Amino acid sequence: xxxxxxxxxxxxxxxxxxxxxxxxxxxxxxxxxxxxxxxxxxxxxxxxxxxxxxxxxxxxxxxxxxxxxxxxxxxxxxxxxxxxxxxxxxxxxxxxxxxxxxxxxxxxxxxxxxxxxxxxxxxxxxxxxxxxxxxxxxxxxxxxxxxxxxxxxxxxxxxxxxxxxxxxxxxxxxxxxxxxxxxxxxxxxxxxxxxxxxxxxxxxxxxxxxxxxxxxxxxxxxxxxxxxxxxxxxxxxxxxxxxxxxxxxxxx
Numbered sequence: 001x002x003x004x005x006x007x008x009x010x011x012x013x014x015x016x017x018x019x020x021x022x023x024x025x026x027x028x029x030x031x032x033x034x035x036x037x038x039x040x041x042x043x044x045x046x047x048x049x050x051x052x053x054x055x056x057x058x059x060x061x062x063x064x065x066x067x068x069x070x071x072x073x074x075x076x077x078x079x080x081x082x083x084x085x086x087x088x089x090x091x092x093x094x095x096x097x098x099x100x101x102x103x104x105x106x107x108x109x110x111x112x113x114x115x116x117x118x119x120x121x122x123x124x125x126x127x128x129x130x131x132x133x134x135x136x137x138x139x140x141x142x143x144x145x146x147x148x149x150x151x152x153x154x155x156x157x158x159x160x161x162x163x164x165x166x167x168x169x170x171x172x173x174x175x176x177x178x179x180x181x182x183x184x185x186x187x188x189x190x191x192x193x194x195x196x197x198x199x200x201x202x203x204x205x206x207x208x209x210x211x212x213x214x215x216x217x218x219x220x221x222x223x224x225x226x227x228x229x230x231x232x233x234x235x236x237x238x239x240x241x242x243x244x245x246x247x248x249x250x251x252x
Contacts, residue, residue: 134218
């Protein structure tokens, strides 16, 4: 496994996959590709039936670090890694503390279930950066919380608290921060008591062509992102975010 990903094997056929890039766990092409490699390897491990996806540090995944080297991310390569995760066969439970922002929200939505602490916050903040949503969120977020609630998150870029996320269905369980990872692991162990071939079959039926639709969505998302990063509004959005001020967009 790569240094930024740690895998621990628990009893009852559960693997804990931990992102190790604290405190913010910013995503990168390498990280997402590494996660795809990890989940594909776990698919081939007959002793593992369910995985828990979690992170070290303050935040689950605070999205992309636009002030750092993630500006050099290969967007299509990053999204190809995301699609690979969606194509994996076994259930994933995400344990979300702190921020799941932008692409970090997209990563949270690869999971079948999300456990979150009340302090967690979720945001599809792309429009506040002068950007288009990515990571397949155009498909996954509306399917999870509905069209209107997704429109609200996409258009405003506002932050949703853990409590509101539970009301929206964005997270499935609200758990105190100190109990978060244990609660997600216990739930994974509960699932692992079911027949593994049956669980994979049921999951495949319920997900249907989700991975294919995510793949098509990411191709469109990447194209729109490539267009919008050439605008002055994108420059203003990134500047405003780094300077912690309100952006002054001019439609140019």
